[in-house]
Amino acid sequence: MTTPPDAKSTDPKRLGLMQGFPPAPEKTVRFDNDTSWMFPNTRWSFSHQRELSPTANIWRGSGPVHTFQKALRNDLDAIPFTTMDGRALTWEQSLAENYTDGILVLHKGKIIYERYFGALEPHVPHVAMSITKSFTGLLAAMLQHEGVIDPSASVLHYLPEMKGTAYADATVHQVMDMTIGVKYSELYTDPHAEIWQYAVAGNAKATPKNYTGPDTIVGFLETLKKEGAHGEAFAYKTCNSEVLGWIVQRAAGTHLADLISQRLWQKLGVEENAYIVVDKVGMPMCGGGLSLTLRDLARFAEMMRHGGAFNGHQIVPEAVVADIARGADRDHFAKSGIETLKGWSYRHQWWVSHNNLGVYAARGIHGQAAWIAPGANLVISRFGSHPTAANGNGPLDHVSLPAFAALAAHLNG
């Protein structure tokens, strides 16, 4: 495998991607021929998802914007650290290394660092990828707290359509923590992996010629077959988040875009509307369709760090946040074999470190992250367009996790 060109040489402005009216054919990024998924085109498309797919608005409401205080620091760029594979880098070098599109650091609630690269601007939403799952999981946990969703209930209680599928004998709790035995491959390098049918069904990928598979998210979920047992091991599979999102919407009687708007976006004082990709019948992609701005992701994460309180509202019950931060079964998680996340667990669609800083995170492929470190009074929101889409963020984690830890130590020390 050849080494991809670096962040600087793949800057979409430098490359001239989608510049000109119309852009030249070799500079054009299209959804219908899948070039929008090809690196380095992703360096443009990840900041322009709504120009490629149908989307539902996540309205911020009409209230005032919450304004962050700033206490910008110049000492972060030089922070040294060693990557998991033994290379010496500085914080600043880590940003280019990870094809960062934007990164914002909050310390004690104030912005101490904020950078934008490539196609991203402060007011422009960027794809959140699987950070979407953590929104879906949080809403599910809130509904559970309210008694609207029963975690011990069968999936069939909410979704009788799932009779005959892998989920027929699963509980909502197992879906939330992803301990489902289901035949579903997320191996992006395998053209036969189920992830591709899911992407087509969810309007995230163009429909191939002569495609005869399911053309909606629900239609896709109804094809899933059991493989292995439920409740025994964590297995990271996006189909679980879609099943959970379906349960959430059915139980709440509300579209996920409206739930995020009503319960989070209208209370957080966000700067911008967010949006979510919808399928051909208007159903949102609950496992990966969200786009939002870097600052608004930071507001969301800071709310979590404060036990659900932010902008003058108790937005999420403190018990719900504590339940997530506490994590889940680490033995279940260890069976997934994610080498960069030894000792972690996965709770309500959040990644929990169980480390001495109490770190937990929302994470998405290609470098999307909301990293919350209560023990360092620290929140990092980060968007990227790394060429590799590894499950568990392997290649990125080799750099990011030591970099984030070094930053926390620097601020604490």
Add this chain to the structure above:
Amino acid sequence: MTTPPDAKSTDPKRLGLMQGFPPAPEKTVRFDNDTSWMFPNTRWSFSHQRELSPTANIWRGSGPVHTFQKALRNDLDAIPFTTMDGRALTWEQSLAENYTDGILVLHKGKIIYERYFGALEPHVPHVAMSITKSFTGLLAAMLQHEGVIDPSASVLHYLPEMKGTAYADATVHQVMDMTIGVKYSELYTDPHAEIWQYAVAGNAKATPKNYTGPDTIVGFLETLKKEGAHGEAFAYKTCNSEVLGWIVQRAAGTHLADLISQRLWQKLGVEENAYIVVDKVGMPMCGGGLSLTLRDLARFAEMMRHGGAFNGHQIVPEAVVADIARGADRDHFAKSGIETLKGWSYRHQWWVSHNNLGVYAARGIHGQAAWIAPGANLVISRFGSHPTAANGNGPLDHVSLPAFAALAAHLNG
């Protein structure tokens, strides 16, 4: 032809359109099977365009919202008038008659009347249809005023790609005022009309199986052939607005979504972002792709009534507004034979009445309108989902134009 069901019985909430997770098949409105274009589904889809097509954001900026003063009046509903076909109605009756989705009346700059029906809400953008043209035309006129666009120049000066097309011997001025001789039919009832290829190319309609025509707006425009002479008669053809939008973007070096944002939306103090449908290479549909809220359309129209000044800014040069309000050649217009608009003209993509109130308007099929009556200190913004998509708004005009005139007389009298 059978009479379509009335506004009340086609209320999308009453019909249950797109309700449920997922909605039942018979309640589902889809883009890929063209059901989103079928009445009564349009009563839902016209307030949900972004959930059906890729769109570019038109950012409102981060400035404060301009707040309208309110002076609501209860006497408007009972205003009587006679339709062009001789029926006695009241103002209130006219709203249902025209399948109104929203209507807002400003008198002397204050909101005196505001109603929402069906799927529309104050913060939800609605399709503007050909009101989009008036935005494109206004921006072209502003660039002309600044010397960036020369109206006497050949289209080929800006768009050498149009060599060999109907536009090879046309001037920018002829495009702006739609006096182009081009083979292009906008007859929606004719399945072979060019409007359908345009809709496919512009991502407003699903691509039919085995379609081999152009798949981008520019590709479509390059197929257009001459029919008749230029500069002799007004002929309402949307392809002209697309050519104009292409010229505007090429000359300004800026996407139409960004031009509207920078020059209008960030200055007007609008409440919400607007958006515009983009084609498969990101080019906006300059002849019909805009969606915006009812109040923001009213702000835009009120700015025009004030000679371009609004919200503390001279947003559009007064001379540009005056040029539009003055109108164009009425003899050219008369040749188009639009029976409901006798004595009118078409200037810079705006409809000009030449009546005693100085009325001029931006208009779109199915009932979209920004109606400006300087002589009555009156602005009306209106969205609708009338089942008929007649060119020139014929069926709607039989009701609307007398209703608007009666309202102006009532307020003046």
